[in-house]
Amino acid sequence: MAEIKIENLKYRYPDTKELALDGITCDIKPGEFIGVIGRNGSGKSTFCQSLIGLVPNFYRGAYGGKVFIDDIEVRNVEVDELCQKVGMVFQNPFNQVTGSKLTVYEEIAFGLENFGIPRNEMKKRIDDALELLDIAKYRDRAPFDLSGGQMQRMAIASIIAMNPEIIVLDEPTSQLDPQGSEEVFKAVAKLSEKGITVIMVEHKIEKIAAYSDRIMLLDGGKLVAFDTPQEIFAREDLAEHGVVAPVYTRICKDLGLRVPGTDYYPVTLDEAHKLLACK
Amino acid sequence: MKSLSLYEDKQSFLNGLTPGCKAFYIIAALVIPAMLGNKLISIGFIVLSILLLTQSKVIRRTLPILAVSGFVLITVIIIQGLFRAGNETVVLDLGPVAFYKEGLIFAADIAINVLNIIFAFCVLVLTTKPSDIIESMVSRGFSPRIGYVFVSLFQLIPQMTERMSTITDAQRSRGMETEGSLLIRMKAFIPLISPVIMSSFIDTKERAIALEVRGFNSKEKKSFLNVFHANAASRPIYWILLIATVASVVWKLVMMFA
Numbered sequence: 001m002a003e004i005k006i007e008n009l010k011y012r013y014p015d016t017k018e019l020a021l022d023g024i025t026c027d028i029k030p031g032e033f034i035g036v037i038g039r040n041g042s043g044k045s046t047f048c049q050s051l052i053g054l055v056p057n058f059y060r061g062a063y064g065g066k067v068f069i070d071d072i073e074v075r076n077v078e079v080d081e082l083c084q085k086v087g088m089v090f091q092n093p094f095n096q097v098t099g100s101k102l103t104v105y106e107e108i109a110f111g112l113e114n115f116g117i118p119r120n121e122m123k124k125r126i127d128d129a130l131e132l133l134d135i136a137k138y139r140d141r142a143p144f145d146l147s148g149g150q151m152q153r154m155a156i157a158s159i160i161a162m163n164p165e166i167i168v169l170d171e172p173t174s175q176l177d178p179q180g181s182e183e184v185f186k187a188v189a190k191l192s193e194k195g196i197t198v199i200m201v202e203h204k205i206e207k208i209a210a211y212s213d214r215i216m217l218l219d220g221g222k223l224v225a226f227d228t229p230q231e232i233f234a235r236e237d238l239a240e241h242g243v244v245a246p247v248y249t250r251i252c253k254d255l256g257l258r259v260p261g262t263d264y265y266p267v268t269l270d271e272a273h274k275l276l277a278c279k
Numbered sequence: 280m281k282s283l284s285l286y287e288d289k290q291s292f293l294n295g296l297t298p299g300c301k302a303f304y305i306i307a308a309l310v311i312p313a314m315l316g317n318k319l320i321s322i323g324f325i326v327l328s329i330l331l332l333t334q335s336k337v338i339r340r341t342l343p344i345l346a347v348s349g350f351v352l353i354t355v356i357i358i359q360g361l362f363r364a365g366n367e368t369v370v371l372d373l374g375p376v377a378f379y380k381e382g383l384i385f386a387a388d389i390a391i392n393v394l395n396i397i398f399a400f401c402v403l404v405l406t407t408k409p410s411d412i413i414e415s416m417v418s419r420g421f422s423p424r425i426g427y428v429f430v431s432l433f434q435l436i437p438q439m440t441e442r443m444s445t446i447t448d449a450q451r452s453r454g455m456e457t458e459g460s461l462l463i464r465m466k467a468f469i470p471l472i473s474p475v476i477m478s479s480f481i482d483t484k485e486r487a488i489a490l491e492v493r494g495f496n497s498k499e500k501k502s503f504l505n506v507f508h509a510n511a512a513s514r515p516i517y518w519i520l521l522i523a524t525v526a527s528v529v530w531k532l533v534m535m536f537a
Contacts, residue, residue: 052492054488054491054492058488058491078496079491079492079496080491080494080495080496080497080498083491083492083493083494084494087492088492090485090488090489092482092485094438094482095482095485095486095489096485096486096489098427098431098489098490098493099430099431099438099486100409100410100413100426100427100430100431101409101410102286102408102409102410105504106410106504106505109504110493111493111494112502112504113501113502113503113504114493114494114495114497114499114501115494115497115499115502116497116499116500116501116502117502118502119502119503119504119506122502122504123504126504144437144438155489158493159492159493162493162494
């Protein structure tokens with residue numbers, strides 16, 4: 001499983017003056033579920049794209065520092081060389097459909113065909129991905145006939161079929177209804193259980209608090225904090241960085257209810273429920 | 280959102296022919312009549328295409344295509360029949376206007392050529408899976424990008440149409456008139472088309488990135504999910520078409536220099 005090491009990462013888009021990423025340094029261990037939060041324009045998407053080499057190899061621009069996936073320095077390899085190790089899922093499910101395949105099954109095969117994966121291996125990987133993402137029943141449907149949530153799960157399946165060790169999801173639920181969002185979160189949780197490193201940008205703070213091992217808080221391209229959800233949501237300066245704590249945390253904070261034996265307020269529904277039930 | 284893909288698998292004889300064989304049918308249908316300079320051969324190809332499409336149970340799918348092109352052809356016939364330079368022989372006198380034989384013959388020539396092209400393309404497009412067309416092109420050394428552009432177009436047009444409709448609704452809700460006289464529609468055109476084009480650029484960029492992270496530019500040799508089980512008749516048909524096409528070109532050259 002791959003380890004991510006980031007050393008003083010700085011990046012500026014072409015024809016802009018502001019740094020989109022400004023001196024980010026951190027390590028991500030294999031198998032971790034990392035949530036990335038921050039206000040709009042804080043550098044979350046740029047950070048994600050730096051992990052697969054789209055920044056700087058696709059966008060160009062001024063780049064400094066280093067990003068390593070194991071011992072591979074990301075800027076030195078092309079995206080197509082890295083994408084079997086690091087997969088990426090984007091916000092808009094419609095724009096991830098290739099538009100050249102007639103069924104979900106064929107759509108998932110697209111990436112595998114590009115890498116010359118033998119047919120039998122390809123079929124096995126597609127079947128596994130369909131099963132894992134719980135979309136096997138849609139295998140013969142046209143990709144554009146799926147709902148937003150189903151289509152996003154198909155996009156994740158297309159990436160998972162390529163057997164990446166790391167998957168980066170950039171606000172994958174932002175255009176989905178609550179049910180579609182729930183489907184995607186459940187699917188991502190399964191990937192994490194499988195040992196895949198998950199890096200997920202998300203504004204649904206309650207969800208990200210529940211699923212993440214650690215959370216990165218970005219603001220103005222800088223890494224403000226990188227810690228457990230409990231530590232992050234205990235911060236007093238969250239509002240200054242354009243973030244609010246989960247509603248359960250805020251309620252328990254107002255009531256002065258801390259998780260027993262700790263200085264933290266609950267960050268998940270379960271934790272809050274237990275505390276409120278005892279009360 | 281429905282795809283515009285015209286393909287239908289009817290397990291027919293044409294479904295079983297290789298995309299290469301059907302692509303060569305298009306070449307033959309265009310080149311042979313042009314070389315021999317005989318409209319009867321074009322009509323022969325039209326009849327053959329109609330028979331093949333009927334046998335493949337997809338002839339009804341040609342109707343929308345014919346409806347669009349039919350409108351253009353009728354316009355051509357009217358204009359040429361009435362106004363073509365060199366019109367002399369009146370065949371239909373309608374009082375203030377008259378249709379001329381010379382113009383109508385010229386328009387009929389155009390119509391035959393257009394119909395021949397449409398039916399020949401239908402033989403390929405209506406009976407061949409888009410991915411088979413790409414795979415066939417890639418295996419013959421074409422860039423996958425060309426194949427991708429060709430095939431994805433059919434699926435992405437509905438997406439743009441839907442976006443256009445959303446933008447039209449958004450502009451209407453802000454008080455812009457989009458229906459009425461030609462002048463009103465022309466005024467509405469730029470505020471409607473600008474966001475469509477801009478958002479299409481953004482979508483295209485996002486889709487390009489999404490393709491990039493799925494190895495679209497990979498230098499590896501591609502593999503294909505589907506195995507195409509070609510009809511045994513594909514090869515002989517391909518050779519017959521090739522020989523007939525080459526023979527027509529040779530005949531034309533001989534006639535030119537004889």
